[in-house]
Amino acid sequence: MRIVVLAGGIGGARFLRGLRSTLAEETNNPGSGIITVIGNTGDDITLFGLRICPDLDTVMYTLGGGINEEQGWGRAEETFTVREELAAYGMRPQWFGLGDRDVATHIVRAQMMAAGYPLSAVTEALCDRWRPGVRLLPMTDDRVETHVVVADGEGRRAIHFQEWWVRHRAAIPAEEIVSVGAADAKPAPGVLEAIEAADVVLLPPSNPVVSVGSILGVPGIRDAVAAKTVVGVSPIIGGAPVRGMADACLTAIGVATTAQAVAEHYGADLLDGWLVDDADAGTEVAGVAVRSRPLYMSDPEATAAIARAALDLAVELKEGRA
């Protein structure tokens, strides 16, 4: 079974850990070689000369056993000496949570990229250490950055997604979300091949706009995915995001914060199946098979069961198709 997962950060990483775990139970294989993760790079940012890829790192640290479990992002047993010292020098911005362990990852990445390696090669090199048990590919080696058009007392302006998300906690209403560079980006080597070779494609409960949406915005990826059996897990439960501030992103693009609206936003041309929480049982989406079950990824076992349910639905739909 070859599975492709389009992943953002925390939600995607936890879903992947569940998926890897449920596959390992079944096949006694930790999943390497059968799960290919296409990671969002729209959140990436260069700060202090460091190249930071929050979503790729969250997947890598979570599956590699280095994540801060409570927080969901960043390294376990992290310290913030470099950040404090940068602040003592008056360096800005000071709102980014840059840990010392994390700094080393970004130094390695920035150094390899400065030497001419594409992000996909850098990601592979970093995974040599973390051994996540999946093949992790960035959606593109080109620079795609999610910018957010906001308007407040300081006027209308576009800011980097990280500044909106981390500094402003998405509290300034977004008028528009723009994926800068997406139109000219190419999928990273191996991305289209992995999708074409996949039996099924799963969309974890990642942010449908700035995570999964960014990945689907790289020309060629959406079409390749749509040709496959695709099952998504709703990131919205009972009208609110499971975690994070996805509602602020959905509002910006005119999509209601409901499990149904997100599925309709993805579209029946893309989605074959849609898992919603029992709170949203009865949701109907034309042309999409909807199932309900508990969707809170409250612990590893619950998460593995959600991943298993998504996979089972995908297999069932694929067999129905065949």
Add this chain to the structure above:
Amino acid sequence: MRIVVLAGGIGGARFLRGLRSTLAEETNNPGSGIITVIGNTGDDITLFGLRICPDLDTVMYTLGGGINEEQGWGRAEETFTVREELAAYGMRPQWFGLGDRDVATHIVRAQMMAAGYPLSAVTEALCDRWRPGVRLLPMTDDRVETHVVVADGEGRRAIHFQEWWVRHRAAIPAEEIVSVGAADAKPAPGVLEAIEAADVVLLPPSNPVVSVGSILGVPGIRDAVAAKTVVGVSPIIGGAPVRGMADACLTAIGVATTAQAVAEHYGADLLDGWLVDDADAGTEVAGVAVRSRPLYMSDPEATAAIARAALDLAVELKEGRA
């Protein structure tokens, strides 16, 4: 009294702290504006994309109250998380003692330099935080690097001074010490002006080859210094370096490890006065006024007294000249 000091790392920094202290006692002025330090940059190295200036930083941290007192270099209360993580990724070299607090200094410097600021401007910006109470100038804004030609089982080759000094602890005999880029370097802005305006120039007990020697190797500096009243403090006591491995450097350039030989290496055209330790009393150097006194910088008081003795000798010689 306008004083210029040519400083290397630990010895230079401690001497400067003594000098600042003795001047403060006298004038109730912490010394800012009257001491200009011309710092060696031949030891500088770029590692992991960070620009590291060991001697400038040792002076800045020592005078700014941030130094690791026991070690003499690096920051107090330092941690090494970034270094450990880089090693976990297999990044090389692993022999450089890169602390987390220190990393922030190098990030600020690398970022400013990447933005086009010369090292002298960067140094001034870093000193905005540290307020060392002296004006600290790099000897040059150009890239000058001390390389060491060594020969061992691995063949004859040139390595960076830091690799020889830190990795090999100067234990591989040096055949030659080369100041790469020196011939084409220009003194940093303010260096020649400070020397010309100086009443006296002091040479602390820094390494005469790779610290003071590198500074004097920048075209124009030696001539400007030689026109002034210059007093040096011997870094050699009783045939051995006070600290560090200066003997390995002296041997490489064919100079004996004695207080007399070092003074003769500097030359009577440069030096007017030479302070030696009581162990070397009786040392004679043609054309140079030699005085002996205890030269171990064992504590701040002893160090201040040494600086005072060097300054007093310089003033005496200057008045004799006039």
